[in-house]
Amino acid sequence: MNSFEALQTRLGHHFTQPALLQRALTHRSFGADHNERLEYLGDAVLDLVVAHWLYEALARQPEGDLSRVRANLVKQDTLHRLAVELGLPDMLRLSSGERRAGGQQRPSILADALEAVIGAVYLDGGYATANALVRSLFSGLEITPQMQAAAKDAKTALQEWLQARHLPVPDYAVIRIAGAAHQQTFEVSCHVQALALTAHGQGGSRRMAEQAAAAAMLEKLQASPPPKSPKPGKPSACGFLSSCKRPPGGPENTHD
Numbered sequence: 001m002n003s004f005e006a007l008q009t010r011l012g013h014h015f016t017q018p019a020l021l022q023r024a025l026t027h028r029s030f031g032a033d034h035n036e037r038l039e040y041l042g043d044a045v046l047d048l049v050v051a052h053w054l055y056e057a058l059a060r061q062p063e064g065d066l067s068r069v070r071a072n073l074v075k076q077d078t079l080h081r082l083a084v085e086l087g088l089p090d091m092l093r094l095s096s097g098e099r100r101a102g103g104q105q106r107p108s109i110l111a112d113a114l115e116a117v118i119g120a121v122y123l124d125g126g127y128a129t130a131n132a133l134v135r136s137l138f139s140g141l142e143i144t145p146q147m148q149a150a151a152k153d154a155k156t157a158l159q160e161w162l163q164a165r166h167l168p169v170p171d172y173a174v175i176r177i178a179g180a181a182h183q184q185t186f187e188v189s190c191h192v193q194a195l196a197l198t199a200h201g202q203g204g205s206r207r208m209a210e211q212a213a214a215a216a217m218l219e220k221l222q223a224s225p226p227p228k229s230p231k232p233g234k235p236s237a238c239g240f241l242s243s244c245k246r247p248p249g250g251p252e253n254t255h256d
Contacts, residue, residue, distance in 0.1 A: 007091055011117070011133060015124050024116035025088070027109060029095035035116035042119030045127070046074055049134040057143040064160055071156040073138065076207055079111035082137050088113050097180070108205030154214035158190075161221060167194045170217065172210050175200075190217045197221070 008014045008021065015021050020038070028034040050073050054066050061069075072078070083089070089104045092113060103109050122130035159169050176187040186206050190213035191198045199220055201212025 003087075003091060007087060010086055011121060012136060013121050013125050013129050013133065015120075017124050020120040020124050021117065022093070024120040025091050025113060026093040027095070027098060027103065027113075029098040029103070030093045035113060038116035038119035038123075039112045040119070041122065042115035042117065045118050045122045045130050046115060046134060049131050050074055050138070052131075053135060053138075054143065064163070067159065068156050069143070071153050073141070075153060076107055076111045076205070079114050080107035083110035083114040086114070086117075086137070088117070108208065111207070112205065154211045154218060158214045158218050158221075161218065162192065167192065170214070172213065174206060174209070188213045190214055192217065192221075195221075 004018070004021070005014075023033055024035050024038050024042075026034045028036060047070070050070050051066070054061075054069055054073075058066060058069065088110055092104050092109070094103045094109075118130055118134060121133050162169060171191045171193065173189050173191070174186055175189050178185045178187070185202055185204065186209040187200060187202050188206065188209035189198055189200050190210070197217065197220060199213050199216035201209050201214070201216050203209035203212050
C-alpha cells in the first residue's frame with residue numbers, strides 16, 4: 001500500500017476523485033492548482049460539524065459558551081496537532097524553497113491542509129462522510145461544560161462583545177498578501193458595519209491575521225465610549241445606530 005492509499009485508509013474514505021485529495025495536499029508554493037479554495041470550504045464544514053456536535057453534547061450551555069468551546073476546538077494549535085497525527089507533514093506538496101524552510105512542519109500550513117482535506121472529503125463523499133471524519137479526528141477529546149473555562153481568542157471575545165450589545169458580527173476580508181510563497185504575510189481587515197469601524201491585522205496565515213485584526217478592533221472599541229444598543233423591535237429608518245431628527249419646521253405630531 002503506497003502512502004497516498006494509506007492516508008485514505010486513515011481518513012476512513014477512499015476517494016472516487018483522487019485529484020481532490022492531491023489538491024488538498026498542495027501548498028500554493030508548489031503550483032497554481034493549490035489547496036486554498038478547499039481550505040475555505042473545509043473551514044466552513046469543520047465549523048458546522050463541531051457546532052452541531054457541541055449543540056448535542058452541551059445541551060444546557062448558552063450560545064456564548066458553545067461559541068467559546070468551538071473556537072478552542074478549531075484553533076490552529078489543535079488542527080496542527082491533528083494534522084501531525086494524521087501524517088500530513090510527509091504528504092504535503094511544497095516547493096523546494098518552502099520545504100527547505102521547514103514548511104512541512106509549519107503549524108499554519110498543516111492546519112490549513114487539514115481543513116483542505118476536510119473540504120475534499122466533503123466534495124467527494126458528502127456531508128455524512130465529512131461529519132464522520134471530523135468526529136473521528138476529535139474523538140480523543142472529552143467534551144464537557146468545563147471546557148468553557150478555556151481562554152477566549154480575540155475573534156470570540158470580539159463576537160461576544162458585539163452580541164452583548166445586540167450588534168451584528170464583524171466581517172473579515174484579506175486585503176493584501178505579501179512576500180514569497182514560502183514566507184507570506186497576510187493583512188486582514190475587520191469591519192463592524194453597525195459602528196462604521198475598521199481595524200487591520202497581520203500574520204503569517206489568514207487565521208493569525210484575522211485574530212490580530214480582531215484584537216485591534218477590541219482595543220478600538222474598549223478605548224471608545226460604549227455604543228448604545230438598539231431597542232429590539234424598534235429599528236431605525238435612518239440606520240442601525242443613527243438617530244432620526246425631525247426636519248426643520250416639521251409637525252410636532254402627525255396624528256389628527
